[in-house]
Amino acid sequence: MDQHLILLHSSAGSGRQWRATVDALQARFTVHAVDLHGHGTQAAWSGAAPMRLADEAALVEPLLERCGGAHVVGHSYGGAVALKLACRRPALVHSVTAFEPVLFGLLLDDVGSRRELLSVVAMAEAMRAWIARGQPAAAAQRFIDFWSGDGTWAALPAERQAAFAARVAAVRLHFDALFSDPLSLDDLARLAMPVLLLRGQATVPVARRVLQLAGAALPSARLDVLPDMGHMGPLTHPTAFNRRLGEFLNGVAPPRRRRELSPLGV
Numbered sequence: 001m002d003q004h005l006i007l008l009h010s011s012a013g014s015g016r017q018w019r020a021t022v023d024a025l026q027a028r029f030t031v032h033a034v035d036l037h038g039h040g041t042q043a044a045w046s047g048a049a050p051m052r053l054a055d056e057a058a059l060v061e062p063l064l065e066r067c068g069g070a071h072v073v074g075h076s077y078g079g080a081v082a083l084k085l086a087c088r089r090p091a092l093v094h095s096v097t098a099f100e101p102v103l104f105g106l107l108l109d110d111v112g113s114r115r116e117l118l119s120v121v122a123m124a125e126a127m128r129a130w131i132a133r134g135q136p137a138a139a140a141q142r143f144i145d146f147w148s149g150d151g152t153w154a155a156l157p158a159e160r161q162a163a164f165a166a167r168v169a170a171v172r173l174h175f176d177a178l179f180s181d182p183l184s185l186d187d188l189a190r191l192a193m194p195v196l197l198l199r200g201q202a203t204v205p206v207a208r209r210v211l212q213l214a215g216a217a218l219p220s221a222r223l224d225v226l227p228d229m230g231h232m233g234p235l236t237h238p239t240a241f242n243r244r245l246g247e248f249l250n251g252v253a254p255p256r257r258r259r260e261l262s263p264l265g266v
Helices: 015-025 053-067 077-088 111-132 136-148 158-180 185-189 205-217 238-252
Strands: 004-008 030-034 070-075 093-099 195-200 222-226
Touching: 004 015, 004 053, 004 077, 015 030, 015 238, 030 053, 053 070, 053 077, 053 158, 070 077, 070 238, 077 093, 077 158, 077 185, 093 238, 111 136, 111 158, 111 205, 136 158, 185 205, 195 205, 195 238, 222 238
Parallel strands: 004 030, 004 070, 070 093, 093 195, 195 222
Antiparallel strands: none
């Protein structure tokens, strides 16, 4: 039986961020790198109501059904979508690997997470203000430097800055989705499929705290810290990330019988 692998990208990225992972795992899986709303080839969210995390999961569900189930991997916002998908369709999600899922809703009711929560809210509000002033590049700079450190934006080539600025309005909707449609600790505790939670050793405090809370809710999940990585570890250190992902999948996915690869994007 074919084994399918669905890859969900981070905010401001696209399915193309997974090219190294596709190359590493296409011999064992039919790989689907999905573009979420407003990213890559996927149209922006156009619903009458604010976008929810469930709306992103619903975008992936038809593919999941066509595959007859899949292993799901997500990075950052994609990790949050992966876990939402697992909660909605547990019979079809065979396993979840989430690298620093941004489950900000877990911080809302945790008194020990106030500092981390305020840091995210301040970043989101600053982005909203810059967008309202018609300065998407400034909003994108605030976002990129929050996750990857001051000066990261300034070091990017002009074409990458322009690409991030073009997507920043879609990224702003992610905060609405994460806070208005959060996963709870009880939601996570009900997940019965194998789960691997990953973070980088050099990541930002809010990512550390979210993973600590998620790991406590999922005592049977594997929780690993990957050395030298920050929040963008799957892109900056793809070899190490793909090695750990492959090790996990070796334990939860039987070998496949034939080689097949779906095009990037859906």
